[in-house]
Amino acid sequence: MDGVQLYTRSAGEGLPVVLLHAFPMSSAMWLAQREGLSSVCKVITPDLRGFGGSVLGEDDPSLDVMADDVARLLDHEGVDRAVVGGLSMGGYVTMAMCRRHPDRLRGVILADTKAGADPEAARSNRERIAAAVLEEGTSVLLEEVLPGLVGQTTAQRRAMVFGRVRGLVQAAPPTAVAWAQRAMAGRPDSFDTLRALKTPVLVIVGEEDEITSPADAGAMAEAVPDGRLVVIEKAGHLSAIEQPEAFNRAVSGFVAELAGGIGESPSRG
Structure with a gap:
């Protein structure tokens, strides 16, 4: 199985940070992260297979297939180890990376x-x-x-943000949507994977997230040996889009911690 080559964008220099997008988005959701984090790390934002600029290929639906795509992307970028993180579906792919390619991880988001x-x-x-x-x-x-x-605050007060999210959803190719839904449906429980991790983990959640709740996030942060939790106020499921400044502060602090630099390190909550 040769897989597919993911279409990706990158910005900045330094410690590589791969950010994997949510369902049914594309890497376009990470615009504020490419702009806001490029001064502290190299931000790599691929389109997962079928979305954005990446082709779907012929493989059966599987998060493991998507994780192997990301490992090939690291090879293509000449990156041995990276901070790999994802939001929603991107988080599921990240946990598949933890299972299949733990040696490629410098940190996990x-x-x-x-x-x-x-x-x-x-x-x-x-x-x-x-x-x-x-x-x-x-x-x-x-x-x-x-x-x-999106959270209640965004739905009620941030019409432009909600409109952007709507546009990203509308742009999703139906074949990729169906493939990804079936891949996510088949995913295993990942708590044992988290318990076995030897890399630091940053868990982020919007306080208004009704799909993957703060309680879910807390359970993950408690499961990993070296975890920390950041809850972002007035954000729902798409915290990186709804509150990009707060999201970027959490990530930049985590990156500074991993790089051994001086910065605001997220605390365990």
Whole structure:
């Protein structure tokens, strides 16, 4: 299995930090991170297969396939070890990286994601949405997925942010949406993976996240041997888009800690 080459953008110099996007976004969601973090690290933001500029390929749906794509991306970039992180689906791919390629990790960032596997009802719902999107297009996502992606504060007070999120959702290719839904439905429980990690982990969550809650985030931070938790106020599931400055502060502090520099290090909560 040769996989696919991910389309990626990068900015900055220094410690490489790979950020993996949420479902059903593309790497365009990381614009504020490419701009805001490029002074402290090299930010690498790929489009996961099928999204943005990356092709879907012929592989069966699997987060392991996506993790192997990221490992190949590191090879292509000439990077031996990197901080790898992701938000939501990107977090699931990051945990697959932890299982399959732990030697490539300098640190881990898990944002607005969870380590547990889907219960049967959630798996069935993913399959239902996958089939509906292939038949009806992304309008299904606007009705069923979009409302839960942002927090109450964003929905009520940040019309421009909500509009940007809507545009990113609308741009998602139906075939990639269906493939990713099926990949996420098949993911295993990752708590044992987290307990075995030998690298530092930063867990970030929006306080208004109703998809992957602060309780989910706290459980992950407690599971890893070297974890810290940052809760971002007035943000929902897409904390990096809703509150980019706070998100960037958390990441830059973590990167400074890993690099042995002086900076604001996130504290365990």
